[in-house]
Amino acid sequence: xxxxxxxxxxxxxxxxxxxxxxxxxxxxxxxxxxxxxxxxxxxxxxxxxxxxxxxxxxxxxxxxxxxxxxxxxxxxxxxxxxxxxxxxxxxxxxxxxxxxxxxxxxxxxxxxxxxxxxxxxxxxxxxxxxxxxxxxxxxxxxxxxxxxxxxxxxxxxxxxxxxxxxxxxxxxxxxxxxxxxxxxxxxxxxxxxxxxxxxxxxxxxxxxxxxxxxxxxxxxxxxxxxxxxxxxxxxxxxxxxxxx
Numbered sequence: 001x002x003x004x005x006x007x008x009x010x011x012x013x014x015x016x017x018x019x020x021x022x023x024x025x026x027x028x029x030x031x032x033x034x035x036x037x038x039x040x041x042x043x044x045x046x047x048x049x050x051x052x053x054x055x056x057x058x059x060x061x062x063x064x065x066x067x068x069x070x071x072x073x074x075x076x077x078x079x080x081x082x083x084x085x086x087x088x089x090x091x092x093x094x095x096x097x098x099x100x101x102x103x104x105x106x107x108x109x110x111x112x113x114x115x116x117x118x119x120x121x122x123x124x125x126x127x128x129x130x131x132x133x134x135x136x137x138x139x140x141x142x143x144x145x146x147x148x149x150x151x152x153x154x155x156x157x158x159x160x161x162x163x164x165x166x167x168x169x170x171x172x173x174x175x176x177x178x179x180x181x182x183x184x185x186x187x188x189x190x191x192x193x194x195x196x197x198x199x200x201x202x203x204x205x206x207x208x209x210x211x212x213x214x215x216x217x218x219x220x221x222x223x224x225x226x227x228x229x230x231x232x233x234x235x236x237x238x239x240x241x242x243x244x
Contacts, residue, residue: 003035006167008153010041011072011091012065012114014217015180016164020092022181023166025190036084038073039150039163042066043143057107064115067137069146071120074136075129086127094123096219168198176201183218 007023009016027034042062050059068091075083095114105113113119117134124131136142153165156175167175176197185193200206215232218224 002033004030004032004169005034006037006170007034008037008039008149008163008165008167009088010039010062010065010163011068011088012061012095012111013041013163014096014219014222015162015178015182017092017096018181018184018217018219019164019166019179020088021184022190022193024089025185025187026194029187029191030194034085035081036088037149037153038069038146039153039165040066040069040143040146041163043147044150044154044159044162057111060108060111061114064111066143066146067115068120070136070139070142071124071133073142073145074139075124075133078133079129083127083129087123087129090123090127094119096217096221099220099223174198174201180214182215 005023005027007020009020011017023034026032040062042065045062048054050062072084072087072091075087100110115137117137120134120137121131124133153167153175154161156167157165157177161177163177165175165177167173179193179197200209213232216222216224
């Protein structure tokens with residue numbers, strides 16, 4: 001697919017979701033085409049000791065993301081790349097833009113539920129896709145395709161990154177991790193931010209601009225609405241890893 005933007009996402013990453021909503025703003029304003037592609041946090045961290053490196057709920061969260069990507073991979077194979085935009089939008093809306101249904105549910109339980117048939121079937125129906133695609137949740141045969149696409153993304157940026165990865169004007173155009181944003185820009189700021197990011201990333205000598213002091217993403221699932229400026233947190237290494 002020849003697209004203006006290749007956007008590599010993991011459906012359980014809140015920062016990827018926030019960035020994707022901004023990219024959809026830019027897409028509408030600039031009439032860009034977007035190819036929504038896969039990168040699995042669980043697969044790119046396959047060699048990481050989760051117990052030592054991450055908080056206890058991360059393994060379940062990243063594993064749920066991989067299960068959802070299996071469904072997306074099968075949906076793309078059987079229903080075309082055009083099915084990915086609506087499917088990712090439905091995933092994100094249910095995961096991040098919906099308040100938790102059970103306030104007593106633990107974070108680990110929540111993540112496991114997100115990788116279940118009961119969670120995925122209504123999302124498929126919303127995206128106009130067959131419910132039988134839920135069979136792919138347990139089909140590890142899709143992992144190779146997902147891993148290859150993640151490797152494709154990391155070849156563009158280097159390995160010490162997460163999600164999302166954006167490739168603008170492929171194959172020769174600029175690629176970068178992020179940008180990591182905690183809030184959605186106003187409509188009149190969306191394209192301006194895009195131009196600044198692309199201009200910075202286009203400089204051949206540019207490597208990194210980063211701050212780990214950031215607010216929580218303004219997402220309903222995290223209990224933060226778009227009208228709230230959340231208290232800033234110091235995110236170690238840009239993630240929740242316990243050790244470098």
